[in-house]
Amino acid sequence: MNINATLINYYHICYRKLWLHANGITMEHTSDIVYEGKLIGEETYPQRAEKNQELEITAELENGIKASAKIDFFDARTGIVHETKKSAAKEKAHVAQVKFYLYLLRKNGVKATYGMIDYPKIRQTERVELSEDEMTEVEQWIAAVANIIQLESCPPTLAISKCKSCSYFDFCWIGEE
Numbered sequence: 253m254n255i256n257a258t259l260i261n262y263y264h265i266c267y268r269k270l271w272l273h274a275n276g277i278t279m280e281h282t283s284d285i286v287y288e289g290k291l292i293g294e295e296t297y298p299q300r301a302e303k304n305q306e307l308e309i310t311a312e313l314e315n316g317i318k319a320s321a322k323i324d325f326f327d328a329r330t331g332i333v334h335e336t337k338k339s340a341a342k343e344k345a346h347v348a349q350v351k352f353y354l355y356l357l358r359k360n361g362v363k364a365t366y367g368m369i370d371y372p373k374i375r376q377t378e379r380v381e382l383s384e385d386e387m388t389e390v391e392q393w394i395a396a397v398a399n400i401i402q403l404e405s406c407p408p409t410l411a412i413s414k415c416k417s418c419s420y421f422d423f424c425w426i427g428e429e
């Protein structure tokens with residue numbers, strides 16, 4: 253079983269969203285979202301696009317679980333992971349995703365000092381650290397993700413007030429409002 257950064261991100265948003273995505277039920281126009289995010293990254297940080305230090309990284313963990321991620325920009329000299337988010341709000345799921353990147357790098361013996369999330373729309377950044385204790389916490393997230401995606405049925409919905417911008421809104425709520 254492969255646990256990737258999207259699953260870690262969704263774990264911090266909604267277990268149901270995580271389960272639906274992992275079980276092949278997709279509603280979002282991923283190509284548009286990815287395209288827009290890529291565009292924001294390239295227009296805001298053109299020097300990064302030139303350097304193109306994308307990195308794919310994996311780690312084999314216990315119980316047949318593999319963890320993997322594609323990191324958009326990693327500065328190997330300083331050990332800093334950069335992530336660009338198109339959203340206009342900081343979210344704990346973004347922080348979790350970057351902690352997952354730092355975890356994977358360190359698991360592979362790569363110097364990973366900290367992460368920096370850039371929010372070009374609101375012109376803010378968020379620095380992300382990963383302590384030794386948090387390495388264990390990330391392992392717990394991975395195990396929890398593996399458990400949730402193997403559930404036989406879909407986890408319950410969140411409160412509808414938390415669902416307004418979710419791509420699964422119609423799936424979860426159509427006919428329920």
Ligand code: SF4
Binds near residue numbers: 265269410414
């Ligand atoms: S609409 Fe709400 S309950 Fe359904 S997947 Fe999205 S966040 Fe979860």
